[in-house]
Amino acid sequence: RxxxxxxxxxxxxxxxxxxxxxxxxxxxxxxxxxxxxxxxxxxxxxxxxxxxxxxxxxxxxxxxxxxxxxxxxxxxxxxxxxxxxIPSSWQKALRLLAHGQVQTAPLITHTWALAEWQAAFDTFERREGLKNVFLPG
CATH class of the missing domain: 3.40.50.720 (NAD(P)-binding Rossmann-like Domain)
Incomplete structure (x- = not known):
């Protein structure tokens, strides 16, 4: 919603x-x-x-x-x-995100440090959540 x-x-x-x-x-x-x-x-x-x-x-x-x-x-x-x-599709998507015309944050259900890759993959394999994201650094 x-x-x-x-x-x-x-x-x-x-x-x-x-x-x-x-x-x-x-x-x-x-x-x-x-x-x-x-x-x-x-x-x-x-x-x-x-x-x-x-x-x-x-x-x-x-x-x-x-x-x-x-x-x-x-x-x-x-x-x-x-x-x-095609590059133009990605460029358009990035423009929409940059101008706040598309919201993606509500879709992210899990965030992971790279060191937590195994837990992230296990979560994905169990089909839990909607979008898993790795945070670099």
Whole structure:
């Protein structure tokens, strides 16, 4: 909510299908972002997006996934990807951060000294927190 979200849903603790249906009168979400790169999440997002909605794939998959691509046609979904590896993308991101137009601090859940690398990696492997950051020096 600190970042402007109206509604937060925890897929591990809530019936997301019901919550989205209730909030959208059964129409589905206007826009879905899949940021994890997990196949079940991609399948869920494709299910949750409304007819003529927009699906944005941000997370990268470790291997090819199986999902019902017919749904893209049946629902006339706008599908797009995001891959920020060109210098202009990074420059734009840094400008947005420098001018305070994007807040990232609320996303950081753990900070670590470099000497604490093992604890940091263990935390990551347990999938705890959202963003782990090493602090140099």
């Amino acid at each position: 600190q970042l402007g979200a109206d509604v937060l849903l925890n897929v591990q603790a809530e019936d997301v299908d019901a919550a989205i249906g209730e909030r959208t009168d059964g129409m589905g979400a206007d826009v879905v972002f899949e940021c994890s790169g997990a196949a079940p999440s991609a399948r869920n997002c494709l299910q949750w997006v409304r007819r003529r909605g927009r699906y944005v794939q941000v997370g990268l998959f470790s291997q090819p996934i199986q999902w019902d691509q017919n749904q893209i046609c049946y629902k006339e979904v706008q599908l797009s990807g995001s891959f920020a590896t």
